[in-house]
Amino acid sequence: xxxxxxxxxxxxxxxxxxxVRAERPTDRSGPAAGPGSAAWATMAELGWLSLCVSxxxxxxxASLMDAGILAEALGTGPLPGPFLESAVVAPHVLDVxxxxxxxxxxxxxxxxGTAVLTVCVxxxxxxxxxxxxxxxVLVDGRLxxxxxxxxxxxxxxxxxxxxxxxxxxxxxxxxxxxAAGVRxxxxxxxxxxxxxxxxxxxxxxxxxxxxxxxDQVPVLRDALIRxxxxxxxxxxGSAQTVLDMAVRYSNERVQFGRxxxxxxxxxxxxxxxxxxxxSARWSTYYALAEGSxxxxxxxxAKAVTSEAHxxxxxxxxxxxxxxxxDVDYGLAPHTYLSRRAYGWLGEPGWHxxALIRxxxxxxxxxxxxxxxxx
Amino acid sequence: xxxxxxxxEQQTGFRRVVxxxxxxxxxxxxxxxxxxxxxxxxxxxxxxLGRLLGRRGWLYPMSPAELGGGGxxxxxxxxxxxxxGRFGLDLPPYYDSGGVLGSAAILRWGSEAQKRRLLPxxxxxxxxxxxxxxxxxxxxxxxxxxxxxRNEGDxxxxxxxxxxVGSLHGADxxxxxxxxxxxxxxxxxxxxxxxxxxxxGITVQPQHxxxxxxxxxxxxxxxxxxxxxxxxxENRGWEVASTHLDHEHGLRSDRVLGRKLDExxxxxxxxxxxxxxxxxxxxxxxxxxxxxxEVVRLLGIRNYWxxxxxxxxxxxxxxxxLMEKTATQWAARALLDAFGPAALTDADQHPSSAALVVQQTxxxxxxxxxxxxxIQRMLIARHLGLGRKATAHRPQAV
Numbered sequence: 001x002x003x004x005x006x007x008x009x010x011x012x013x014x015x016x017x018x019x020v021r022a023e024r025p026t027d028r029s030g031p032a033a034g035p036g037s038a039a040w041a042t043m044a045e046l047g048w049l050s051l052c053v054s055x056x057x058x059x060x061x062a063s064l065m066d067a068g069i070l071a072e073a074l075g076t077g078p079l080p081g082p083f084l085e086s087a088v089v090a091p092h093v094l095d096v097x098x099x100x101x102x103x104x105x106x107x108x109x110x111x112x113g114t115a116v117l118t119v120c121v122x123x124x125x126x127x128x129x130x131x132x133x134x135x136x137v138l139v140d141g142r143l144x145x146x147x148x149x150x151x152x153x154x155x156x157x158x159x160x161x162x163x164x165x166x167x168x169x170x171x172x173x174x175x176x177x178x179a180a181g182v183r184x185x186x187x188x189x190x191x192x193x194x195x196x197x198x199x200x201x202x203x204x205x206x207x208x209x210x211x212x213x214x215d216q217v218p219v220l221r222d223a224l225i226r227x228x229x230x231x232x233x234x235x236x237g238s239a240q241t242v243l244d245m246a247v248r249y250s251n252e253r254v255q256f257g258r259x260x261x262x263x264x265x266x267x268x269x270x271x272x273x274x275x276x277x278x279s280a281r282w283s284t285y286y287a288l289a290e291g292s293x294x295x296x297x298x299x300x301a302k303a304v305t306s307e308a309h310x311x312x313x314x315x316x317x318x319x320x321x322x323x324x325x326d327v328d329y330g331l332a333p334h335t336y337l338s339r340r341a342y343g344w345l346g347e348p349g350w351h352x353x354a355l356i357r358x359x360x361x362x363x364x365x366x367x368x369x370x371x372x373x374x
Numbered sequence: 375x376x377x378x379x380x381x382x383e384q385q386t387g388f389r390r391v392v393x394x395x396x397x398x399x400x401x402x403x404x405x406x407x408x409x410x411x412x413x414x415x416x417x418x419x420x421x422x423l424g425r426l427l428g429r430r431g432w433l434y435p436m437s438p439a440e441l442g443g444g445g446x447x448x449x450x451x452x453x454x455x456x457x458x459g460r461f462g463l464d465l466p467p468y469y470d471s472g473g474v475l476g477s478a479a480i481l482r483w484g485s486e487a488q489k490r491r492l493l494p495x496x497x498x499x500x501x502x503x504x505x506x507x508x509x510x511x512x513x514x515x516x517x518x519x520x521x522x523x524r525n526e527g528d529x530x531x532x533x534x535x536x537x538x539v540g541s542l543h544g545a546d547x548x549x550x551x552x553x554x555x556x557x558x559x560x561x562x563x564x565x566x567x568x569x570x571x572x573x574x575g576i577t578v579q580p581q582h583x584x585x586x587x588x589x590x591x592x593x594x595x596x597x598x599x600x601x602x603x604x605x606x607x608e609n610r611g612w613e614v615a616s617t618h619l620d621h622e623h624g625l626r627s628d629r630v631l632g633r634k635l636d637e638x639x640x641x642x643x644x645x646x647x648x649x650x651x652x653x654x655x656x657x658x659x660x661x662x663x664x665x666x667x668e669v670v671r672l673l674g675i676r677n678y679w680x681x682x683x684x685x686x687x688x689x690x691x692x693x694x695x696l697m698e699k700t701a702t703q704w705a706a707r708a709l710l711d712a713f714g715p716a717a718l719t720d721a722d723q724h725p726s727s728a729a730l731v732v733q734q735t736x737x738x739x740x741x742x743x744x745x746x747x748x749i750q751r752m753l754i755a756r757h758l759g760l761g762r763k764a765t766a767h768r769p770q771a772v
Contacts, residue, residue, distance in 0.1 A: 002376045003679045065375055250760055262761025264751075271754050274689070275697060282672040289375045300668050303661075352661035359664065361646045362657045 003285070009069045016048070016073030023079060040081065044113030049087040052230065057099075057107050059091070064226075068233035068288040075237025078337050080193075082116050082152030084234055089345070090117035090160050092227040096172055096220050102207030106158065106174065117174075118156040120147045120197060121224065121345070136199050138163040138171040138211075143181075143204060148196035151340055153177075153184050158205075159197060168214035173204035191336030228298045228345055229287035232305040235341050236284050238334045239277040239312045245331060246270050246319045253323075266319055273315040276308035296358050303351040309338040377675060385449060392432070392457045399426055400461050408732065409469060409541070410587050417543040420468040421502065428499030433466055437477065441489060442497035448682055459633055469541040470496075472503030475618035476549045479566065483606035483614045492568055492605075495547070504540035504571070506550035506592055507615075514749050516619075517560055517612060521552040521594060523567065530554075530567065530604065532597040537581065538743075539590045544578065545571050548592070551611045564611030568603045585735025619745070635667035635701060638733060641726035645713065648724065659712045666701045673697060689757035696750035699740050706737025 005013070023039045043049055051067045053059020067088065074083055090110065097103050109115030120136070136145035143163060153159065156177045165171045175182055181202040184195050212220055250261030250270055260266045280301075286294075287301035313335040317324045324331040346354070356362055381389065401419040404412075409420070427433040428442065435451040437443020444450070455465045466473065473496040480492050495501040512518040521534020532552055539548075548569045555563025569576070575597035581589045606614035646660055673694045680690060709717045709730050718734065720727035741747050755761070 001379050001675070001679055001682070003676060004683075005375070247758055247760065251762060259761050261755075264755075267755040267760050268751060270758065270760055271751050274754065274758065275693060278673060278676075278693065279669045279697075282676055283669060285375055286377055286672055289377055296664075296668075300665055303665050304669060349658070352658055352665065355661045355664060356657045359643060359661075361643060361660055362650075362652055 005069065009066060012066065013069050013073045015046075016070050017076055019043075020074050020077035020079045023077065037081075040113050040116075043083070043087075044111065048083075049113060050111040052088050052091045052227070053107055053111060057091075057104065059107070059111060064229055064291050065285075065288045067230045068284065071230045071233040072237040072240075075234035075337075076241045078234065078238045078241075078333055080333070082118065082155045084231055085119050085152040086110055086115075086117045086156075088230045089119045089224070089227045092223045093119060093121075093160050093162070093172060093220070094174075095223045096212065097208060097210045100207035102205060106205075106208060109157075115157045116152070116155045118150055118153045118159050120150055120159055120161040136161055136163045138165050138173060138204075141203070143173055143175060143199040143202040146196060146198045148187060149189055149194040150197050151193060151195075151344075153195035153197055154186065154193060161199070161204075162220070165211060168217070170212050170217050170220060172210040172212070172220065174208035175199065175202050175204050179203070190339055191332075194340075222292075224345055225298050226292065228302050229284055229291075231341065231345060232280065232284040232301045233288065235305050235309040235338070236277070236281045238337055239273075239280055239309050242312050242316045242331065242334050243270075243273050243277050246273055246316045249323070250319055260319070269315040269318040273312050273319075276312045276315070280305040280308040280312075296355055299351040299354045299358065302346060303348040303355070306342045306351075307348045310342050313338040377672075379449075379452070381449070381453070385453060388450060389453045389457065392454055393460075395430075396457055396461060399423065400463070404463065404467065405461050408728065410732075412542075414543055417468065421499065423463075423467050424470075424499035426499075427467070428497060431497075433499045434473075434477065434497040435465075437481070437493070437497050442494035448678075459637075466499070468502065470502050472505040472540075472545065472547070472549060473501070475505060476503055476568070479549075479614050479617045480568070480605055482617045483566070483610070488602065488605060492603075501546035502544075503547045503549065504545040504590075504592075505618075506536035506539055506548050506569075508538045509534065509536055514746055516551075516615070517564065519551060519553060519564065520557075521550065523552045523554050523565055523599070525554070525601075525608070526598075528601050529598045530565075530601065532567070532569075532575075532594045532599055534594050536592045536594070537589075539578075539581075539592045541590075542588050547571055548576075549605075550594075551615050554611070555609045559609075561612040562609050564615070565608050566605045566611040566614040567599050568605060569597065569599055573597050573599065584738055585732075587735060587739065634736075635670050635698070635705070638705065638729055639664060639667045641729045642709070642712075645724055645726040645730075649713075656712045659708050663705055663708050663712075666704065670694070670698050670701050689754040692750040692753040692757070695744070696747055696754070699747050699750070702733075702740040703737050706733050709733055 019039075019042070047060055048070055050059040051062040051070060053061070055061035071084070071088065087110065091107065094103060094107065106115060106117075110117055136143055136147055138144075143161060145163070147161070150159075159175050159177060159182070161173050161175060163171045163173060177184065179202055181200040183198040183200070185198075187194050187196045210220075247261075247270060250266055251259050253260045261270070283297075283301045283304040287297040290297045313331070316331055317335070320329070320331060323329055326332075342348075343350075401423060403416045403419045404423065407416055409417075424433055431439060431442075431444030431446070432454050433444075434442070435444035435446040435454050436448060437445070439445030451465075458465050458467060477493055477496050480489060484492065496503060507516060507519075509519050509521060511520055519534070521532065521536065523530040523532050532550075534552065536550060548571050549567060550569065551564050551566050553563050554565040557563065575595045577593040577595070579591045579593065581591050583589055642660065642663065646657075651657060673690075677690050677694050713730065716722055716727075717730040720731055745753075
């Protein structure tokens, strides 16, 4: 047993935390570290966009833990922009595509910062997508339909879309953001940077298509689940900053002639926040360390982290009251993130259902993740 | 980062030795028996096992060998504890928190002569020790105890009442904190004594708790205690007690890898499979139980690792303890949600039944023993430095 970080991981964390402090917008201007920005170029130069790409594909092939440590540090901002979508989740999704030159080019461009990828997987991991959002369909090789909300689409050069191919089959396609028939619009929602995408008879990029029959769909789901702990680590970083803010504010803010942190009711909010943070942190570290060796670990991590991050922000808002609601104060980006990330790649209930199947708890459940025991 | 406890070849060999020895020496009567409800003969079988373990230094494996302990490391202690766990037994295999906590205080504060006299009987399993802390008027505010000790030369004379003490079948020794100084001189007016349980003036009266658990009220009426049983000196009792209170609030090495919720989970999962339930609400409740026990387990591993590393800890002990308490409380209701009224009795004779019934008791009691949830929260708040500016010159509440 050794729960310490290596020297390299410590250095990576420190460098990324310094970087994010410099890049974090202090006003409401929104994402800064987007493509074309100096920050994004720096991230590419430092190799941070290559961590989740295998060595065979020209990436760093870093361990999940290394990727998680970087994500945690960037989450402390939180770093605005498409890091999680483009550099973490998209490479995992592209894992299911054939190794074509087009795929190699796209990954190469993503790693050098010239291509930015969004990931459109509706609002959960229900595959084939049936669902609750409008899900794009692939008919005769053409993409139709709408998907919303999509994060980071305003930065994207390409959209990686999971589409319903009918009959229990799913497809992964890539479409350029400026392709004919692709329309993106900003949507008013809880927080900045949310888009709706419409695909009207769009022709995907040739050589960037995976058609997955019903028996292959689990491969895609497993690829997404492998990315989960890194997403959780980003949330853990955010929750750490929220704790620091709440502790500082509770000691500085004076009401009734005393710092509010001397009141037990305020203390309880901070303690709940701390307990949520540490629950998320250690379930995430466990999932990063074990990877697919412990299949339940990623489900537990996302179930715990989504819920904890949401409630951590709630607790911090209780501590800060009005001050925390002012978008210039700095708590709002974390709150927006906690809500966006809550159901991204599966809300806690989805992951508990996955646990029930993995643990074979219910009637008719089995270890096969696609055995629908619901 | 590596979460697995890895054993050297030597430790694996040690595990085999321990397992073989336990297989030969654990009395069948204590396997699967619940200590809270068992008869005197079964208790005596536990004590005999304790003496046998004590002779090998396995009863208090990490305590100094020259004082009757094992002189072993935490990793070896863990092996012994895990192997006893296979028989459903803790280490020590009988209720002896007075020995665990009291010995930690004596090791830190006792004179050499006191260590040589007071510790070997604990470490060798020759004595079972109760702790006498809580009083009717002093629970969370333990420093407000009103039991007194009057100095009469070579003896102190103790008078007062202690509650929520011990368990069934008595004890051989007791320790307590009592007031030796002025009532208003908080934290500087206490003393810590070890007592022979047979001293005249000690009366033990059973105190029955919810779920059929038995504790005791102990009355001290003009109990004459030799001066050399005062540990740490007059009016230093709070400092001595702080040693074991920290210990109790989550630093105990035998708790950091606490198995209680893991054990509960394993029987609950078996029950869910045997009953082949399809109800989605029930299954979600069980999934939540799994998630919560995983969090408690992982925080326990973190605390274990901090202990192994000798890293300074601040809030982590109290946090782990608080989260285990709240998960235990929550689990009691979750089991009723999942399994209905059947979770209240062992009538269906399923292997999980006894654990489900006990969980209802633990769900109530676990929040209070060893410092309430609120006390753990106060300790966490203090470690985080919350409200520090205003409280810096205030008296400490605990």
